[in-house]
Amino acid sequence: MVVTMDPSRRIIENGAIAIEGDLIKDVGATPALEAKHTGAETIDASGRIVVPGLICSHSHLYGVLLRGASLPITPPSDFTQILQRVWWPVDEALTYEDAYASALVACMEFAKSGTTLFADTYSGPNSIEGVLDHIARAVEEIGIRGFIAFETTERHTKTEGERGVMENVRYAKKTRGKADTKALPMLSIHASFTVTDELIRNVRNYANELNIPITIHTSEGMGDVHHNLENYGKRTVERLRDVGLLGPDVVLAHCVNLTDNELDIIKQTGAKIAHNPMSNMLNAVGVAPLAKMLGRRIPVGLGNDGYIFDMFENMRAAFLLHRAHAKDPRVTDPYQILEMATIDGARLYGKEHELGSLEIGKRADVVIVNPRIMPTPLTAKSVVGHLVNTVDGDDVQTVFVDGKKIVDNGKLVRMDESAVQEKSQAAAARLWARLEQMAPQIDSLRK
Ligand SMILES: [Zn+2]
Numbered sequence: 148m149v150v151t152m153d154p155s156r157r158i159i160e161n162g163a164i165a166i167e168g169d170l171i172k173d174v175g176a177t178p179a180l181e182a183k184h185t186g187a188e189t190i191d192a193s194g195r196i197v198v199p200g201l202i203c204s205h206s207h208l209y210g211v212l213l214r215g216a217s218l219p220i221t222p223p224s225d226f227t228q229i230l231q232r233v234w235w236p237v238d239e240a241l242t243y244e245d246a247y248a249s250a251l252v253a254c255m256e257f258a259k260s261g262t263t264l265f266a267d268t269y270s271g272p273n274s275i276e277g278v279l280d281h282i283a284r285a286v287e288e289i290g291i292r293g294f295i296a297f298e299t300t301e302r303h304t305k306t307e308g309e310r311g312v313m314e315n316v317r318y319a320k321k322t323r324g325k326a327d328t329k330a331l332p333m334l335s336i337h338a339s340f341t342v343t344d345e346l347i348r349n350v351r352n353y354a355n356e357l358n359i360p361i362t363i364h365t366s367e368g369m370g371d372v373h374h375n376l377e378n379y380g381k382r383t384v385e386r387l388r389d390v391g392l393l394g395p396d397v398v399l400a401h402c403v404n405l406t407d408n409e410l411d412i413i414k415q416t417g418a419k420i421a422h423n424p425m426s427n428m429l430n431a432v433g434v435a436p437l438a439k440m441l442g443r444r445i446p447v448g449l450g451n452d453g454y455i456f457d458m459f460e461n462m463r464a465a466f467l468l469h470r471a472h473a474k475d476p477r478v479t480d481p482y483q484i485l486e487m488a489t490i491d492g493a494r495l496y497g498k499e500h501e502l503g504s505l506e507i508g509k510r511a512d513v514v515i516v517n518p519r520i521m522p523t524p525l526t527a528k529s530v531v532g533h534l535v536n537t538v539d540g541d542d543v544q545t546v547f548v549d550g551k552k553i554v555d556n557g558k559l560v561r562m563d564e565s566a567v568q569e570k571s572q573a574a575a576a577r578l579w580a581r582l583e584q585m586a587p588q589i590d591s592l593r594k
Pocket of ligand 1: 205207
């Protein structure tokens with residue numbers, strides 16, 4: 148069952164895909180392709196679902212290191228406190244080794260659950276220069292594809308902000324013109340409440356010069372909104388527009404607390420949105436106005452924000468959350484959710500002509516799903532419902548990136564999975580110990 152995600156929404160029962168080199172050469176009915184492409188090596192995917200590699204539009208690979216951690220601090224009571232007392236201390240404690248080990252295990256989890264492209268933002272004031280090389284190494288070793296960036300912020304000093312910008316610029320210049328690079332450059336700004344207009348303009352200028360995307364957390368919690376109203380007399384998106392940031396190369400992460408006017412501004416400027424429903428629930432920031440975004444035809448991708456790396460779970464969360472919130476079952480449909488995790492994710496980063504669907508001439512990022520349980524018939528009509536309601540990442544059998552197998556029979560091809568986990572577990576244990584030491588100081592911030 149080939150779910151192409153092409154513009155005509157073609158789903159092919161008894162379908163086949165022909166891959167040559169790193170590209171998709173043909174998509175169609177199996178008998179026709181067998182007759183045309185004789186002598187090709189074949190993979191029997193009978194009874195399976197074939198989809199484009201899933202796309203995670205917003206992530207923090209290092210977020211994986213905090214899974215299961217319980218820090219001895221007074222529990223934060225809102226999102227600003229979560230940043231101040233969890234994420235910012237974590238950022239400070241991160242090392243180059245942590246960046247590599249977390250990227251490795253997170254890329255492994257993405258790959259094994261069918262995600263082939265992600266957009267990552269790394270944050271760590273004590274591991275800035277050169278850190279993107281460590282993350283890129285992990286991306287290349289797993290064989291996945293990802294946009295990677297250092298998250299620039301002036302939380303501590305202006306210099307810290309400049310150093311962050313220059314790390315992104317350095318990596319972009321280093322990879323410029325290298326067509327086979329899997330770890331793609333991007334510019335990242337933490338959020339408008341930790342940077343000056345000057346830094347935002349600087350990032351905009353570099354994006355124009357280097358022709359790479361920009362991402363920024365936007366009105367995730369109310370702290371961002373209040374900061375901009377108090378200091379600039381404007382809401383977040385109004386300030387980002389006025390400073391000249393917004394354009395089709397900008398991906399705004401979250402956009403939970405926006406007015407209708409701000410949504411109109413996003414539409415007018417061509418900026419795009421990465422929606423992170425599971426993270427929004429975890430951080431208790433509220434529910435993003437997804438129906439209003441899609442109603443304006445703003446491109447929306449699906450992100451995990453460094454939380455749950457199985458994109459099938461993230462799809463299910465997006466599908467359900469908005470129904471519960473709106474008390475209206477019409478607000479989400481499975482196909483739209485699948486678009487967010489495939490072709491629209493590609494659109495966010497200007498990759499819709501190369502990735503995000505199974506079409507002739509596109510890169511062969513292909514996932515074969517083998518559902519362990521299929522309680523009802525698998526047909527062209529039911530398959531999208533099954534992808535959102537039945538399947539999860541553990542059902543992913545085979546994953547190709549650029550026509551090369553990176554997951555085979557559920558196992559990572561290029562690296563030993565237990566070695567990857569040993570590295571990340573050791574890094575996490577050391578990080579947790581450092582955080583434990585920092586805990587009294589973190590808690591004193593409350594006074
Ligand atoms: Zn984020």
